[in-house]
Amino acid sequence: MSEYVFDTKAAAKFSDEKYQKVNLYESHRLFCDVYCLLPGQSQRAHVHNDEDKIYHALTGTCDVQIGDVTQPLPPGHTAIAPAGVEHAITNNSNEPATVLAVMAPHPRLRKD
Amino acid sequence: MSEYVFDTKAAAKFSDEKYQKVNLYESHRLFCDVYCLLPGQSQRAHVHNDEDKIYHALTGTCDVQIGDVTQPLPPGHTAIAPAGVEHAITNNSNEPATVLAVMAPHPRLRKD
Numbered sequence A, B: 001m002s003e004y005v006f007d008t009k010a011a012a013k014f015s016d017e018k019y020q021k022v023n024l025y026e027s028h029r030l031f032c033d034v035y036c037l038l039p040g041q042s043q044r045a046h047v048h049n050d051e052d053k054i055y056h057a058l059t060g061t062c063d064v065q066i067g068d069v070t071q072p073l074p075p076g077h078t079a080i081a082p083a084g085v086e087h088a089i090t091n092n093s094n095e096p097a098t099v100l101a102v103m104a105p106h107p108r109l110r111k112d
Helices: none
Strands: A006-007 A020-026 A029-036 A042-046 A052-061 A063-065 A070-074 A077-081 A086-092 A097-104 B003-006 B020-026 B031-037 B042-046 B053-058 B062-066 B068-073 B078-083 B086-091 B099-105
Touching: A006 B068, A029 A042, A029 A086, A052 A063, A052 A086, A052 B031, A063 A077, A070 A077, A070 B003, A077 B020, A097 B099, B031 B042, B031 B086, B053 B062, B062 B078
Parallel strands: none
Antiparallel strands: A006 B078, A020 A029, A029 A097, A042 A086, A052 A077, A052 A097, A063 A070, A063 A086, A077 B003, B020 B031, B031 B099, B042 B086, B053 B078, B053 B099, B062 B068, B062 B086
16 A cells, blocks of 8 residues: 555544644645544634645535635535635534645745 | 635546546646546556646545555545656546546646
8 A cells, every 4th residue: 555545534633622634745845634623613714825725625514715705615525725815614514524635835845 | 606616526527538637726836627537547657757746536436556556546535646756547447437636836837
């Protein structure tokens, strides 16, 4: 089995304190995380000036904000926050939720 | 509804001729596609010297090759091909398959 293949369901970890970010892979080019949100938890609205962000819903349905629009993100749906566009994700449901989060380039490891 | 939120199932398009790439978003930082593979179709083994690639299985189960290892990629599993590592994906099953494919930076639009 490859060290580069991940079961996102097995990787998920939750905490009552706050939503969890489980990193699968990172380089200067991108990071790929599983975000794990219990009911009521959220990643607050923020902007990355020079990075694009992808949220892809794995399990559960969060509400995603992209710019001025907030809408449900059910499993199999993908949201893109281009650089400069405010975004947030909140689990307003009664079930745990997991989201694949990808950002490029990596905001901390980027070389340019 | 946001122009940046996509239903990957609705976006999928298949062709008997070859696997299809449906682009959801692209910039110089990344592209995000839905790859749509009928039984027997594949993206052949190849290498990107300066880009990282992510395959995330949406529906159906393809076999993914990362370096020297080939293994099934069932829905909810994520495979990473770091820059320089050969990779391929093949639908050896009897059902159509869709895969979220992300590459960073964009191999054609990149600025550096």
